[in-house]
Amino acid sequence: xxxxxxxxxxxxxATLSTGCGASSxxxxxxxxxxxxxxxxxxxxxxxxxMTSSDLPNLDGVLNxxxxxxxxxxGFQLFEGLTRYDLSRDDRVxxxxxxxxxxxxxxxxxxxxxxxxxxxxxxxxxxxxxxDAVIFNLDRYLQKGNPYATAALQSAAAEYAxxxxxxxxxxxxxxxxxxxxxxxxxxxxxxxxxxxxxxxxKRGDFGSHPxxxxxxxxxxxxxGRQLELLPFAGYWRGAPxxxxxxxxxxxxxxxxxxxxxxxxxxxxxxxxxxxxxxLRDAGFQVLTNGYDHIWYWILDTSKKPWDDVxxxxxxxxxxxxxxxxxxxxxxxxxxAYQAAPRATAAYDPQGxxxxxxxxKAKSLLAExxxxxxxxxxxxxxxxxxxxxxxxxxxxxxxxxLAAVGIRVTIKTIEWxxxxxxxxxxxxxxxxxxxxxxxxxxxxxALLPLFxxxxxxxxxxxxxxxxxxxxxxxxxxxxxxxxxxxxxxKALDLVTRDAPWLFVVNDRNPRALAPTVHGLVQxxxxxxxxxxxxxxxx
Amino acid sequence: MYSFxxxxxxxxxxxxxxxxxxxxxTIKLVPGDPVTSLLGxxxxxxxxxxxxxxxGLDDPVPLQYLTWLRHALTGDLGVSIARQRPVTEILxxxxxxTLILAAAAFALAVAGGLALGAAGAAxxxxxxxxICDALATAAVSAPQYAVALVLVALAxxxxxxxxxxxxFAPGGAGDLLAHLVLPAIAAGLVxxxxxARTARTALADLLGGxxxxxxxxxxxxxxxxxxxxxxxxxxxxxxxxxLQLAYLVEGAVFVETVFSWPGVGSALFQALSQRxxxxxxxxxxxxxxxxxxxxxxxxxxxxxxDPRVRA
Numbered sequence: 020x021x022x023x024x025x026x027x028x029x030x031x032x033a034t035l036s037t038g039c040g041a042s043s044x045x046x047x048x049x050x051x052x053x054x055x056x057x058x059x060x061x062x063x064x065x066x067x068x069m070t071s072s073d074l075p076n077l078d079g080v081l082n083x084x085x086x087x088x089x090x091x092x093g094f095q096l097f098e099g100l101t102r103y104d105l106s107r108d109d110r111v112x113x114x115x116x117x118x119x120x121x122x123x124x125x126x127x128x129x130x131x132x133x134x135x136x137x138x139x140x141x142x143x144x145x146x147x148x149x150d151a152v153i154f155n156l157d158r159y160l161q162k163g164n165p166y167a168t169a170a171l172q173s174a175a176a177e178y179a180x181x182x183x184x185x186x187x188x189x190x191x192x193x194x195x196x197x198x199x200x201x202x203x204x205x206x207x208x209x210x211x212x213x214x215x216x217x218x219x220k221r222g223d224f225g226s227h228p229x230x231x232x233x234x235x236x237x238x239x240x241x242g243r244q245l246e247l248l249p250f251a252g253y254w255r256g257a258p259x260x261x262x263x264x265x266x267x268x269x270x271x272x273x274x275x276x277x278x279x280x281x282x283x284x285x286x287x288x289x290x291x292x293x294x295x296x297l298r299d300a301g302f303q304v305l306t307n308g309y310d311h312i313w314y315w316i317l318d319t320s321k322k323p324w325d326d327v328x329x330x331x332x333x334x335x336x337x338x339x340x341x342x343x344x345x346x347x348x349x350x351x352x353x354a355y356q357a358a359p360r361a362t363a364a365y366d367p368q369g370x371x372x373x374x375x376x377x378k379a380k381s382l383l384a385e386x387x388x389x390x391x392x393x394x395x396x397x398x399x400x401x402x403x404x405x406x407x408x409x410x411x412x413x414x415x416x417x418x419l420a421a422v423g424i425r426v427t428i429k430t431i432e433w434x435x436x437x438x439x440x441x442x443x444x445x446x447x448x449x450x451x452x453x454x455x456x457x458x459x460x461x462x463a464l465l466p467l468f469x470x471x472x473x474x475x476x477x478x479x480x481x482x483x484x485x486x487x488x489x490x491x492x493x494x495x496x497x498x499x500x501x502x503x504x505x506x507k508a509l510d511l512v513t514r515d516a517p518w519l520f521v522v523n524d525r526n527p528r529a530l531a532p533t534v535h536g537l538v539q540x541x542x543x544x545x546x547x548x549x550x551x552x553x554x555x
Numbered sequence: 556m557y558s559f560x561x562x563x564x565x566x567x568x569x570x571x572x573x574x575x576x577x578x579x580x581t582i583k584l585v586p587g588d589p590v591t592s593l594l595g596x597x598x599x600x601x602x603x604x605x606x607x608x609x610x611g612l613d614d615p616v617p618l619q620y621l622t623w624l625r626h627a628l629t630g631d632l633g634v635s636i637a638r639q640r641p642v643t644e645i646l647x648x649x650x651x652x653t654l655i656l657a658a659a660a661f662a663l664a665v666a667g668g669l670a671l672g673a674a675g676a677a678x679x680x681x682x683x684x685x686i687c688d689a690l691a692t693a694a695v696s697a698p699q700y701a702v703a704l705v706l707v708a709l710a711x712x713x714x715x716x717x718x719x720x721x722x723f724a725p726g727g728a729g730d731l732l733a734h735l736v737l738p739a740i741a742a743g744l745v746x747x748x749x750x751a752r753t754a755r756t757a758l759a760d761l762l763g764g765x766x767x768x769x770x771x772x773x774x775x776x777x778x779x780x781x782x783x784x785x786x787x788x789x790x791x792x793x794x795x796x797x798l799q800l801a802y803l804v805e806g807a808v809f810v811e812t813v814f815s816w817p818g819v820g821s822a823l824f825q826a827l828s829q830r831x832x833x834x835x836x837x838x839x840x841x842x843x844x845x846x847x848x849x850x851x852x853x854x855x856x857x858x859x860x861d862p863r864v865r866a
Contacts, residue, residue, distance in 0.1 A: 064722070064723055066722040066723065072812075072821060072824070072825045073638070073817075073822075073825055076638055076639055076640075078639060081593075081639055168639065169605075169606055169609030169610060170593055170606060170610075170636070170639055171639075172605075173590075173593075173594055173598070173602045173603070173605055173606035173609070174593070174594055174598070174602070176598075176599065176601065176602040176605070177594070177598050177599060177602060180599060180601070180602065225639060225640065240719075241644070241645070241648040241817070242645075242648060242649065242652070242817030242821075242822070243718060243719055243720075243815075243817050244718070244722055264722045266717075266718060266722060266815065267815065267817075268717055268718075268815045269812060269815070269821075270812050270813050270815070272704055272707060272813070273707060273716060273717050273812075273813050273814065273815060276707045276708070276711050276716040276717065277716060277717045277718075277815075279711050279712070280710075280711045280712050280715065280716055281712075282715060282716065282717060282718065282721070282722065283722065432587065432828065433828075434587040434588075434591060434828055434829060434830060435585065435586040435587035437587075437591045438586060438587045438588045438590075438591045438830075439586060441591055441598075441600065441603060446586070463599075464599075467599065467600075474600040475600070
C-alpha cells in the first residue's frame with residue numbers, strides 16, 4: 020500500500036505544482052472562473068471543450084481523434100506547402116499558398132514545382148527551407164526512415180501517397196512528381212505538414228512538436244488539457260489570443276454545463292436540443308455547411324434494392340425537411356442529392372428528391388413491389404460526424420414504413436462497423452449501412468466511396484461513367500473544370516441513387532458572448548488567428 | 556501470518572495471468588481493429604494493410620499474446636496504437652487521477668455509510684432510524700450516470716462540473732478539491748449505501764444478540780459493550796469496504812465520462828472503442844492487480860482482526 024500512497028502523493032504534488040508555463044493575465048479570484056481577457060480589446064484565453072475523449076496526438080500527421088485533432092492541433096501547430104483559406108464564410112475555402120508562395124505544373128499535372136516562402140522560421144527559431152521540405156518528405160515516404168514510425172507513414176500515405184519522387188531544385192524550389200496525374204495535389208499538400216527537422220532529430224517530437232503554424236506548443240496535462248500559445252513570429256501575423264486551451268469533454272451534457280458554468284468559453288457540437296436553450300441564454304451558436312453527407316449505402320446487388328426505381332422510391336419517401344428542422348433543430352440541411360451543399364460540385368438544379376410519398380408508392384408499384392418489402396440497415400451508435408445516428412435512422416424508418424418499406428434497424432459500434440466496411444463486408448449481412456462522410460476533404464477518396472471495384476463496401480455500386488468522370492476530375496489541375504466534372508459525376512450518382520441521401524451537417528458550435536472574431540467557414544477546419552476573447 | 560500472505564500472493568498470480576488471457580482473446584473476437592481508429596475512416600486500404608503488417612497484427616493470435624506477455628513480464632507494456640505513446644505513461648497518469656477520485660469517494664462513502672448505519676442501528680423502528688435506512692437504500696439504488704447528470708444540472712455556476720482544475724486560472728489544492736466534490740459524490744453514493752446497510756445489519760445483530768446480552772449481564776458499562784460489539788462488526792465491514800474500494804479503483808466509467816475525469820475507466824473505455832490492445836491489456840492488468848491487491852490487504856487485515864480466518 021505504501022507504493023500506492025507514494026503514487027497518490029506524487030500525483031497530488033504534480034497536480035498542485037504545475038503552474039502552467041503560460042502567463043495567465045486573466046487570473047481572477049481563486050475558486051471562481053475568471054472572465055477571460057477582461058478589459059482588453061484583444062487577447063484573452065480561449066478554452067475549447069472538444070467532443071473527443073482524449074487530447075489529439077501531437078506528432079504531425081498523426082493527430083487522430085476523428086479530424087478534431089487536425090482542426091485544433093494539426094492546422095494550428097503546423098502548415099504544409101499549401102493551406103485552406105478559411106477567412107470567409109460565404110464560399111468553399113480555396114487552397115492558397117502557405118510554405119509555398121506559388122506553384123506550376125506540366126501539362127499532364129504530374130510534375131509540380133513549388134516556390135518556397137522565404138524568411139519563415141519554425142517555432143524553435145530554425146529556418147524553414149528546401150532542406151526542411153525534403154527532410155519531411157523523406158520522413159513520410161522513405162521506407163526505413165530513422166525518424167518515422169509505421170503509424171506515421173501509414174497516416175501520411177493518405178495525402179502524400181500519390182507522390183512518386185521529389186527533389187530540391189535550388190534553395191527556393193522543390194519539385195514533386197506524382198505517380199499519376201494528380202490535379203488536386205495542392206489540396207492534398209495542405210495536410211502534409213512540414214515540421215522542424217531539428218525538433219524531430221531531438222527525438223521527443225511527440226511531446227514537443229514544432230512547426231510553422233500560428234500557434235506553438237505550450238504545455239500538456241495528459242488526458243486533461245493542451246495549451247497552445249500564439250507564435251509571435253507567424254508569417255501571416257501573430258494570432259490575437261493570449262492562450263488557446265483545448266479540453267476533451269466527450270459527454271454532450273457535460274460540455275453544455277461547462278460552457279454555462281464558464282469553465283470553457285467554446286464548445287464543439289452542442290446536441291441539437293441544446294442549441295435553442297443556449298441561444299436564449301445569450302450564447303452564440305454558429306453553424307455553416309461543409310462537405311459532409313449523412314446517408315445510407317444501399318446494397319444495389321440485392322433484391323429489390325437492385326432496381327433503381329426502388330432506390331429512388333426510398334429517396335422520395337423521406338421527409339428531410341422535418342428531420343433537419345424538428346429532430347436536428349437546424350443543425351443540418353436536407354440533402355436532396357449526392358453532392359454536399361458546401362462544395363463546388365453542388366448545383367441546386369441537382370436537388371431532385373423532394374418529399375413525395377405518392378411518387379414513392381407509384382415507383383414501388385412500377386418496380387413490382389406495390390406492397391413494399393422488408394429490409395435491414397446497420398446503424399452505428401455514434402462516431403465522428405455521425406450526428407445522432409440512431410434517432411435519425413428511426414425517423415427515416417417511420418417515413419419509409421409509410422410507403423411500405425419496412426426497415427429493421429441493427430445497431431453496432433462505429434469502430435466495428437468501419438473496419439468491416441473497410442474490408443468490403445457488411446455486419447449482420449444487412450441490406451444497407453447508415454453512416455456519414457466528408458467527400459472532398461481528401462479528394463483522392465471519392466473513388467473509394469463511389470468507384471467500381473472499391474475495396475470499401477459501396478453497396479456494389481458500379482457505373483463506368485462515374486468512374487471515368489471521377490478519374491478525369493482527379494487529374495484536372497483546373498479548379499473550375501474539376502468542379503464541373505465532379506458535378507457531372509455526382510449528378511449521375513444522384514440519379515442512380517445507390518444511397519439514400521439524408522442530410523448535410525452544419526457543424527454547430529456554441530461560444531460565450533465574450534468570444535469575438537471567429538469566421539465559421541464552409542469547412543470542417545478553422546482559422547483561429549482572428550479570434551480573441553474580451554468583454555462584451 | 557507470513558505464510559498466509561505468501562500463499563495469497565501466489566494464488567493471485569494465476570488469476571492475473573488468466574485475466575490477461577481472457578482480455579486478449581475477447582478483444583480479438585470482437586470485430587473492429589485499431590488501425591481504422593488510428594488512420595481514420597478515409598484511409599486507403601493499402602495504408603491500412605501496411606500498418607496492420609508493420610504492427611504485427613497479422614501474426615497468429617497466440618503468437619501475438621506470447622509476444623505481449625514476454626514484453627509485459629520484463630516491464631515493457633508497449634506503445635499505444637492509437638496514441639503512439641508508451642502505455643505506462645498513459646496508465647500512470649490515469650491511475651493517479653483515478654486514485655485521487657477513488658480516495659475521495661471512499662472517504663465520503665465510509666464516513667457517510669458508518670454514520671447512517673450506526674444511526675439506523677441505534678434507533679431501530681423509530682423515525683430517525685427509518686430515515687437513515689431509507690437514505691441508505693436510496694443511495695444504493697441511485698443510478699450513477701443519472702446522479703452525475705443531476706449533480707451537474709444542480710451545480711452549474713456553483714461548483715466546477717468537469718475536469719480537474721480551472722483552465723483560466725490554474726489554481727492549487729483548493730481548485731482540485733472544488734473539482735473533486737461532484738465526481739466524489741457521484742462515485743461514492745452507491746458504496747456509501749452499501750456500507751451503511753452492512754454496518755446497520757452488523758451492528759443491529761450484535762446489539763440485539765447473545766454477545767451483548769452476555770456482556771451486559773456481566774455488568775460491563777455501555778461504552779465497553781459498544782467497543783466489543785464494534786470489534787465483532789469489523790470483519791464484515793472490512794469485506795464490504797474493501798470490495799467497494801476495489802470497485803472504485805476499477806474506475807467509475809460513467810462518473811469519469813460525465814465529469815471529464817481522465818482516469819483509468821475512461822482511458823480503458825476509449826482504448827476499447829479504438830481496439831487499442833496494448834492499452835486495454837495493460838489497463839485491465841493494472842485494474843486486476845489493484846483489485847487483487849486490495850482484496851489481499853482486506854484478507855490480511857481480516858486475519859489480523861480475526862485469527863480464525865488464518866487457518
